Amino acid sequence: MTQKNKKIPSGFIYFFGSFGGILFGYDIGVMTGALPFLEHDWNLTNASIIGWITSAVMFGAIFGGALAGQLSDKFGRRKMILISAIIFAAGSILSMISPHNGQYYLIIVRILLGLAVGAASALVPAYMSEMAPTNMRGRLSGLNQTMICSGMLLSYIMDYILKGLPEGWAWRLMLGLAAVPAIILYFGVLKLPESPRFLIKHNHFDEARQVLSYIRNSQEEIEEEIQDIKSASEQEEQADQKATWGTLFSSKYRYLVIAGVGVAAFQQFQGANAIFYYIPLIVEKATGKAASSALLWPIVQGVILVTGSLLFMWIADKFNRKTLLTLGGSVMALSFLLPAIIHLLMPKANPFMIIVFLCIYVAFYSVTWAPLTWVLVGEIFPLAIRGRASGLASSFNWIGSWAVGLLFPIMTASMPQDAVFAIFGIVCVLGALFVHFFVPETRGRSLEEIEKSGIKKD
Structure with missing residues (x-):
């Protein structure tokens, strides 16, 4: 990784580590403003179709969280957050270019988008908890919640700004602009390190020490945490093998x-x-x-x-x-x-x-x-x-x-x-x-x- 010999500020790690919450919140909130314009543009009157268009993201998220949790254990938290950002950006653009009256197309695209939303909801807290010092976990958990709420507020503000456009353009831009924070997330996460817990679990101890040097205060603290993670990982593996x-x-x-x-x-x-x-x-x-x-x-x-x-x-x-x-x-x-x-x-x-x-x-x-x-x-x-x-x-x-x-x-x-x-x-x-x-x-x-x-x- 390019960051191997370069110090990464802990504030940068925590900010972009939790930035996925912005996307999560934006996509939850954006349909609030887009729906009235979409209803008029496509003359939607069927309550079931309206409900499905709105809730399709959550339907996809049911599966996205479970899949991301398993895949991140194999490929890493960082890599899965990057993939989620790509799906976010692609899903947002595909939503924006929906064919006129393409209700079922939009439902399917938003289910795909939901996979990324569910993944972000699982990956961001996991990554943050594995990067944060013990005495900051509560506050950083609150930071994730603040990011989600900020993403929702951002989507509401964008909806309000764009409401003066013709209805066919308004809802498309509202949905499509979700690609912007997704692209910011992608380039931010490119500079982030992998979580030390994942690295230790896969026997990359030197890389784990390098990462912990960005976010811990002393070599003694780093070595103590590596031993704690090794011990916890072994216990979890044993527990997981026994549990059904x-x-x-x-x-x-x-x-x-x-x-x-x-x-x-x-x-x-x-x-x-x-x-x-x-x-x-x-x-x-x-x-x-x-x-x-x-x-x-x-x-x-x-x-x-x-x-x-x-x-x-x-x-x-x-x-x-x-x-x-x-x-x-x-x-x-x-x-x-x-x-x-x-x-x-x-x-x-x-x-x-x-x-x-x-x-x-x-x-x-x-x-x-x-x-x-x-x-x-x-x-x-x-x-x-x-x-x-x-x-x-x-x-x-x-x-x-x-x-x-x-x-x-x-x-x-x-x-x-x-x-x-x-x-x-x-x-x-x-x-x-x-x-x-x-x-x-x-x-x-x-x-x-x-x-x-x-x-x-x-």
Whole structure:
């Protein structure tokens, strides 16, 4: 590698190591603004087709994360991030040049794009955790979340800037511009080193020492970490050989697997992505104004998301995980349920109130369930089942994201909008109860202590 004899600043490594989150966030958010123009340009009225076009990325991501995890163990984190950047750029350009009324073409291309989105969601946190010093892992986990939120905000801003173009050009440029951060990521990652964990696992000890010299303070610290990685890798290999899918649901681990996978699934089924994907259409239905003129609202949501992710970095280790998740879930539930209750009691109440309550929902989601789900999933699974259990949690999370993106337009086409959000509110209540009764506290506890809490008698 060209960087072998050249010092790479640690800030550069952490910035471009987490930059994949920008792409991830941009592609999640961009359809929010593009969809109203695409609907008018192609005269889309079929709710199922609208749902599939929007959710196709999440459908592809279900498989992208699992594939990238396995391939990165064989070829390396860095190489797989580079391949993901190429797929991102290609998928964005192919989306931009969709043939007129090519609904099925666009769905297939966005599924391909989803493979890269899923890969980024798995690869970026793995790469960052393997590069970061132990005392910075929490903050750098927060940096990844901030990058994702920033990518969403960037897509909302681009949608707003481009809304004045003819509708056929507007949505195409919105989707196509995702290629720009993908190209930036590709050239940035070209200069990044491979993760020391991957290098040691494949017996490249000198290269691992070189990489660690960029991001650690002393030779003693470097040698100590190399020994720790060697020991952990051997333990993981032994654990992986012994573990099967059946191991996940043995009496020893069942409780922890249900807790981790359940939190990952609830994060999506609580309806956050319905807001992120469809806020202009939600505003249109609530106020009667055209969705294409409501593109300031996604920017408001994006600013709240980024602010919330920064606030989380400050409070992450000050409060118990369960406290934050229960509080967040309760306020999120009220934000969905109160508009329906108010509408029942006062049918002539200003429909704009639903938008205010959705902003409250996003604020609490961004500080609690959005980042804490992945902190908890990273802490709760014992070494013996960590790989399989984390993959299962990620898959359920993407299945929830895909289902919400697909079903929301179908649900709003067949029932009042406040009733749809009331259903999500009930799911939020169930999520808070699930955390209270089924999820152990992980803050400040060792992995061994957490594992003991999972041992249940048959």
